Amino acid sequence: MLQRIIMHVDVNSAYLSWEAAHRLQHGDPLDLRTVPSVVGGNEQTRHGIVLTKSIPAKPFGIQTGETLHSARTKCPGLLVVPPNYSLYMQCSQALGDLLREYSSLIEQYSVDEYFLDFTDSKKLFGDPIQAAYNIKNRIREELGFTVNIGVSSNKLLAKMGSELQKPDRVHTLFPEEVEKKMWSLPVEELFMVGRATAKKLQDRSVRTIGHLANADPDWLKLILKSHGLLVWNYANGRDLSLVRINRHPVVKGMGNSTTTAFDVEDRETGHLVLLSLVETVATRIRVAGYCTQLISVSLRTNEFQHCSHQRKIYTATDCTKTIHHLACELFDELWQGHPIRHLGVSASELCRNDFFQMALFEELNEKQRAFDKAIDNIRKIYGSGAVYRASFLQSGINSMSGGTGEEIEYPVMSSLL
DNA sequence: TCTGGGGTCCTAGGACCC
DNA sequence: TCTGGGGTCCTAGGACCC
Incomplete structure (x- = not known):
């Protein structure tokens, strides 16, 4: 059987590296990668967590996802910079463009990770390991940031290989090397062994991947x-598993959630936050040409209790007003009156919104659809803030809540993957 | 003003049908 | 009438990934 050659390319400390490269290119003398630093969210709006840390921040015990407050306690001089998602999108695409020179069989796994099937590229580029070094060095010289590349015969091992020693390294992890290079690692470092699984395994003395x-x-x-x-x-x-050119042959669902800048304590404000979430979700559904048949609302209280409520709908819809109405109903049934910190709306069981399905929509909905379409067009041309509902005026709530908390135009990052 | 956001997949229980 | 049992659908929650 033919042995495939798979590469996994992983940007080292992606957001932070991209931020650092961007700043250097714009005359900033400091390279963020050389000091303890993190990219972190906005604490004023309760988004204050570590998104990415620099390698010098690591010895202080700073973890991705922990609060900036906690990170500063561990490292008093810590440099915190805000995220710039549109920059990261550009860097991600530039990386993809460079990698496509080496293989047409390429899968974007996340904003900063790609899989390449290099099997057929050997004829053109020769030895895969040498090619991986060339790719890595080209990315560093031409794009200004470093990557790790894992080389193996399947995706799992290529990915595990790219996680070995960082940064700016190429590692092979072929099946015959697994025992030597992977089995000694702690079990929680294996892909798909998260916190819950690691705990169950460790409690039973399974501490390494070899165990x-x-x-x-x-x-x-x-x-x-x-x-x-x-x-x-x-x-x-x-x-x-195979390298897939499109990771998501069909999109399964689209959702939008936000941690509000303040606790929501009344129903009307809750409904307004839901509207801002639905505006984004419904627009994305329409732009992608879908209708939804299942709406879900989730909330987190200020005590971090999480609950959700969902309902199947028997007439597929892409209408902002209809989805918002249903989301409010679900919210009213779900909410027990505790102060709310986080709200989410998700649409799933998507189906194509094809021409022939138009007949299913009633006359009344036809007007609403025309309205939604007009709004979509205005926002497409003039930006998402160009039109918004009067109820948002002076509400302190963003009229179109996007996942990043930044002023970002749709399509958002995840919808491009 | 300590604790993000967007996804996918799986499990389990209850309703319902035959 | 000492009470089966398979199958599907719906819903809530949890686990994992980035």
């Missing part, structure tokens, strides 16, 4: 259900 690889699969299945077999196969380096 997991050599555990009894039936026993793992008892403890972890089907997930046990998945991680057991991964620990043994087995993965049959």
Whole structure:
């Protein structure tokens, strides 16, 4: 059987590297990568967490996702810079463009990760390991940031390989190297072993990837259900998934959620926040040519209690007003009156909004559809802030809440992946 | 004013049908 | 009438990834 050659390209400290490269190009003498620094959200609006840390920030014990307050406690001189998502989109695309020179079989896995199937590229570019070094060095010289590249015969091992030593490195992790290079790592470093799975395994003395690889699969299945077999196969380096040019052949759902700058304590404000979320979700649905058949509302209280409520709808819709009406109903049924910190709306069970389905819409809805379409067009030309509902005036709530909390035009990052 | 946002997939229980 | 059991759909919640 032909052995495939897969590469995984992972940008080192992506947001921070991109921020640093951008600042250097614009005359800033300081390279953020050389000092303890993080890209962090806005604390005033309760988005104050670490998004990415520099390598010098790591020895202080700073973790991605922890509060900026906590990070500063660990490292008093910590430099915190705000995120710039449109810059990151540009960097991500520039990286993709460069990688496409080496293979047409390429999958964008996230904003800062790509898989390349290099199998057929060997004829053109020769030895894969040498090619990986060339790619890595070209990215550094031409784009100004560093990457790690993992090279193996499947995606899982390529990804695990790119995680080995950082930054600016190429690692191979072929099946015959798994025992030597991967089995000694802590079990929580295996892809798909998150906090919950790691705890269950550690409680049973499975502490390394090697322990997991050599555990009894039936026993793992008892403890972890089907997930046990998945991680057991991964620990043994087995993965049959293919590099897919489009990671999402069909989009399954689109959602939007936000942590509000203040606790929401009344129903009317809750409904208004939902409207700002629905505006974004419904627009994205329409732009992508979908209708939704399932709406879900979720909330988190100021005590971090999380709950959600969803309802199937039997007439597929892409109408802002209809979706908002349903979201408010769900909210009213769900909310127990506790102060709310976070609200979300999600649309799933998407179907294509094709020409022939138009007949399903009633005359009344036709006017609403025309209205939505007109609004979409104005926003497309003049920006998302060009038109908004009067109820947002002086409400202190963004009229079109986007996921990043920044003033970002749609389509948002995730909708491009 | 300590704790983000956007996804996918899986599980489990209850309703309902035959 | 000492009470099955398979199958599907709906819903809520949890786990994982970036």
